Amino acid sequence: DATYETILVETRGGVGIVTLNRPKALNALNATLIRELGEALEAFEGDDAVGAVVITGSEKAFAAGADITEMATKSFTDVYLADLGGAWSRLLACRKPRVAAVSGYALGGGAELAQMCDLVIASETAKFGQPEITLGIIPGFGGTQRLTRAVGKAKAMDLILTGRMMDAQEAERSGLVSRVVPGEKLLEEALAAAEKIAGFSRAAVLAAKEAVEVAHETGLSEGVRFEKRAFQSLFATEDQKEGMAAFVEKRKPAFRNR
Numbered sequence: 001d002a003t004y005e006t007i008l009v010e011t012r013g014g015v016g017i018v019t020l021n022r023p024k025a026l027n028a029l030n031a032t033l034i035r036e037l038g039e040a041l042e043a044f045e046g047d048d049a050v051g052a053v054v055i056t057g058s059e060k061a062f063a064a065g066a067d068i069t070e071m072a073t074k075s076f077t078d079v080y081l082a083d084l085g086g087a088w089s090r091l092l093a094c095r096k097p098r099v100a101a102v103s104g105y106a107l108g109g110g111a112e113l114a115q116m117c118d119l120v121i122a123s124e125t126a127k128f129g130q131p132e133i134t135l136g137i138i139p140g141f142g143g144t145q146r147l148t149r150a151v152g153k154a155k156a157m158d159l160i161l162t163g164r165m166m167d168a169q170e171a172e173r174s175g176l177v178s179r180v181v182p183g184e185k186l187l188e189e190a191l192a193a194a195e196k197i198a199g200f201s202r203a204a205v206l207a208a209k210e211a212v213e214v215a216h217e218t219g220l221s222e223g224v225r226f227e228k229r230a231f232q233s234l235f236a237t238e239d240q241k242e243g244m245a246a247f248v249e250k251r252k253p254a255f256r257n258r
């Protein structure tokens with residue numbers, strides 16, 4: 001495996017694992033970390049053995065936001081010409097499902113990273129917030145858009161305008177978090193979910209994810225039309241034949257990604 005400065009990367013079974021690793025800065029997302037995360041995700045995307053990815057941090061912090069020390073003295077032209085925030089497009093371009101395993105602080109860009117994942121599994125200690133307003137800025141990695149779609153306008157306005165944090169229970173109630181689990185089970189649950197996803201037909205998994213994403217981006221009738229065509233197209237796969245034959249024959253399917 002490649003070595004990185006700010007993240008740890010490993011593969012377990014069909015799952016790629018990225019652990020954010022800047023403990024002294026509570027995993028603050030500096031330019032190096034965002035670039036390395038993109039590289040790691042691209043490597044997993046190109047690795048046929050990997051079917052899903054888990055992104056996690058430490059017990060104390062998933063990530064406490066973009067690195068404030070790195071941004072503090074920058075001018076508009078600095079951030080505009082460097083396209084600050086643009087580097088996330090590499091992560092977003094990766095189609096394999098991402099599971100965020102969140103413990104501790106997920107603030108600012110850290111909350112936005114969780115929002116860029118497909119499943120968010122949180123430990124009971126997780127805290128989510130968009131405190132950018134307290135720094136004289138606003139969320140810049142999609143928070144005003146993805147958070148609003150996830151939790152609705154009322155809760156998004158509350159979080160983004162006051163900068164307050166919400167705990168794991170409130171985050172789950174609001175629809176930002178898929179499941180809340182005890183801290184000691186966090187990685188186990190996230191890995192089990194990712195391993196399960198990795199064991200299904202990859203074409204079906206990618207199509208399912210793409211179709212759910214379309215729900216965020218289009219109207220209902222267009223989304224339903226997209227889903228129907230994607231659904232029909234999966235009948236062109238061998239995995240569909242295998243999945244249904246296995247059910248009829250009362251055995252486990254062996255998907256071959258064909």
Ligand code: CO8
Binds near residue numbers: 026029066131
């Ligand atoms: N950036 C840089 N360093 C950080 C960050 C951060 N976001 N968060 C924590 N650290 C550092 C602290 O400075 C401290 O370093 P040191 O030991 O050298 O003083 C170390 O991590 C430990 O932190 P604390 O001592 O503060 O730990 P506490 O347990 O007392 O507090 C908190 C934990 C509450 C999480 C606190 O650290 C905090 O409030 N952090 C900042 C949270 C924040 O405001 N995040 C939003 C950042 S802005 C952002 O994410 C914008 C994203 C979009 C930008 C897009 C631009 C286009």
